Amino acid sequence: MMRSMYAGVSGLRVHQTQMDVIGNNIANVNTVGFKSERATFSDMYYQTLQGASASNPETESGGTNPMQIGLGVSINSIDTLMTEGAAQRTDNPLDVKIEGDGFFVVGDASGTYFTRAGVFQVDSAGYLTTPDGMTLQGWPVDEDGKIVQGQVDPLQIYSPDQAYSEPVGTTKATVYGNIEENDERLDSGNTTGYVFTTSFYDEMGYKYTMEYSLAKESSGPGSNPGEVSLNLEKLKDSDGNIIVDFENSPPASIQMMQGVNSLGTDTVIFFDTTTGKFSGIGDDSATVTDSISIANLDVVKDSLPNDLIIDFSSMTMYAGQSNVESSRGDSQGFGAGREAGTLSSFTIGADGIVTGKYSNGETKSLGQIAIATFSNPAGLQKVGSNLFEATPNSGDFDGIGDDITSTGGALTSGVLEMSNVDLSKEFTDMIVTQRGYQANSRIITVSDEMLQELVGLVR
Template sequence: MLRSMYTGISGMNGFQNKLDVVSNNIANVNTFGYKKGRQTFSDLMSQTTQGATGPVGDGQLGGRNPMQVGLGSNTGSIDNIHTQGNRQTTDRPLDLAVEGDGMFVVAERTVSGDGAEVDIDPNDGDQINFTRAGNFYLDEDGYIVNSNGQYLVGEVDGEPGRINIPEGAQSFNVGADGTVNYVSDEGNSEEAGQVMLANFSNPEGLEKVGGNNYALTGNAGLMGEEDDYLNVPGQGGTGNLYAGALEMSNVDLAEEFTEMITSQRGFQANTRVITTSDEILQELVNLKR
């Protein structure tokens, strides 16, 4: 069989994966805090028909370059591009946007049922997640949670924990440094806690786990110690926090449609390679007639 046919198949597979990545980006164009994906290609190993040689003798023959036939392409990487998304003003007090580096920390379960502490071991991906989606809500007990019901992790009384706004509070707000203040039913201003951010040396190393969440991996590079990695917004390399706004997806539709067209044309070109290879095989079969 002709090598070009298998080479064309590898190209078709690669462009199909690229189209999957592009379609996912387009589907999440309005997802809060979404970071677009990008596929890169790498060539497969080449078949060497003749190796390289150096000069022979005393100027009798010069060196020759290797002769190789490529065997197709492969998916080199699928990257998460963590560029800044546009900020959309909502004027809702629990809509939070980060301008710069850093992510919100959300956790699923508490250490004790009656306390505010949460299990925030950064090496336990089942307990803790990170997100750029800042649309938060209050649950029945007054704790700040995300749309999945996970607790927003902040600093409460000097310790990491859940932020609670007591029942009967007249109003509340989130400051630029993440401090959550509320007006009690007696009219006094009280502090409920402080929203904190986690920062990473390689945010592209995080793993998407759905629900706008990312899980920690061994290549993300969580900055800080295991028990001291939460940063005040604007400090420790983290970005600024804005209340009453949300970070939108960083997907550029014009760019994605362009990538979709190039993917389609690349796929079509590889199908032409297979068609042409098939016609050559047909000619070989017809030689016997």
């Protein structure tokens, strides 16, 4: 009878432990990246009253089964359930969710830890950190902006090397749009002609404007149908001040070139008189190209391009309104150049690469978030603050980590992983646990009443 009481006590203990697990799960129903737990039970050591025996043909007696009395129940395991939690949209670019397996790697002087809670912020030194101040680990970029996937390091976004984008000098410009042949501004009697500009940057990041004019000549090149002459007018700085006046005092060294040949004042843009499409630029309709170059601009300032290529192949001569414009670079933007820029924002891609956006329009990689994977993630040990640490049964972290794409997963910015606690299951388990606790307490009560009856026999 005493055995039944102790069996009941063991039942109370394990159901209380199970209730502790359930209570912790419910308490963390809104904890970002929380992984719920479950308790499992096992029966305890048995007292054998009679062992089993085999049948005996000689005595014609049958076999007997063992007779045992169990001594209660114990906790078999408390397992961490590593199923992925639902997604919660936050629209905060510093909130990141892991789609698939793996953990973020974070750490400080106390060691390296792992978490599924992708709640990050940028500290005063430009590092990505957890709310507790642990730095997010990842891979840096080299001088060429390429990711170096080696030993993980704290991921610094606003480093001195990454805070600015260097200026780049312009090497190409494209002129496009339509010039109407009968536009009165092209008339040879008009002293200004049709004026348009192209802008470009020097290697220091200063912006300049080159002013051109288009005109119909009274005779010679540029006077025939489908022809219009091109002239350099002025070179201006970013404040509109005239640096070079090509009309009144043209420097002999600065020239419009077709290959190695100077074009001078005989530069003509040719159009097909049937289709109105561009057919070439040069000083002779038999030897034309799509573009010209303005050579020796560096005589004005060393940082100016030595050879600025201007592409006119996108121009047309249709009836209608004239609207000639220009853009820096070719159709893919190559050769456009840019001013110096500062880091204005950054985004985290699905591959974990952090891409910086600069005020001058440049984008470049700032680093990549590394992911840690384990052969047995359920073997990780919780240490609080949404953190796990490796154990002998989880597998070791190699210090390098994985590219999230190599695991078949992805990172989603602006989203957090919610707790994987299922409240309907937890409440059901709570009810079952309560009934189990009540039943075990009844064992103790009934055993006590039986002992009272036994003691009462002496009265």
